[in-house]
């Protein structure tokens with residue numbers, strides 16, 4: 001968690017962010033600081049600007065006003081310091097799983113072709129896809145495609161992983177498996193994660209803090225700390241503490257809507 005009394009630079013700082021699309025104000029004065037290796041979720045009513053905030057941080061579009069910084073440096077566009085996973089895997093259908101990940105590594109200076117191939121195999125194995133390297137995206141289930149997307153985003157070693165409803169299109173059981181995978185991957189490869197989700201349970205079980213946004217125009221309504229000990233598993237959800245946090249966040253969202 002960020003302690004504003006220390007001088008430590010947050011990994012990510014979002015300050016005074018306003019985003020307008022013509023007459024629509026999607027975000028109105030969003031401030032957020034995320035520490036290195038912190039896992040933060042963003043929740044809020046539909047249309048409150050969660051995806052917009054993530055795409056500004058990804059550098060996919062500029063804010064109307066305000067500043068966005070990684071390690072104190074302004075975000076001016078997409079960069080390999082930030083990996084992005086969207087709701088749909090956006091894999092290249094004409095490339096094998098292995099080649100999809102290798103393709104993302106083509107910009108890595110100093111990696112030979114053999115090293116790229118090895119790195120791709122390593123991350124596919126991390127997400128449980130060893131043995132599927134030569135498969136094509138169309139041969140994979142939605143959950144497996146999201147595993148490839150996760151492997152691809154992690155393979156070039158971003159400092160920050162930005163995830164926008166990454167499991168939103170998956171059935172309930174697959175979604176649970178992917179939440180467990182995400183928890184395991186994060187335990188092994190601590191990195192800074194920002195997760196946009198509609199699933200409050202998913203936000204609580206994965207995150208150090210949950211940012212609750214107000215309805216449009218989006219602002220940070222409340223930031224809820226999740227003091228549940230780590231490592232967590234989905235069994236962490238059976239505790240009264242978990243239920244209390246989940247209910248509290250739902251009340252905040254419904255109260256504001």
Ligand SMILES: Nc1ncnc2c1ncn2[C@@H]1O[C@H](COP(=O)(O)OP(=O)(O)OP(=O)(O)O)[C@@H](O)[C@H]1O
Pocket residue numbers: 021024025026044045046047048049050051052053216
């Ligand atoms: N490119 C765009 N052009 C015009 N309006 C946009 C654009 N992107 C987003 N908006 C508007 O900005 C507001 C916030 O949208 P955004 O998708 O960020 O919300 P969200 O919280 O992610 O919603 P949901 O939970 O339904 O995915 C909405 O009113 C949306 O219609």
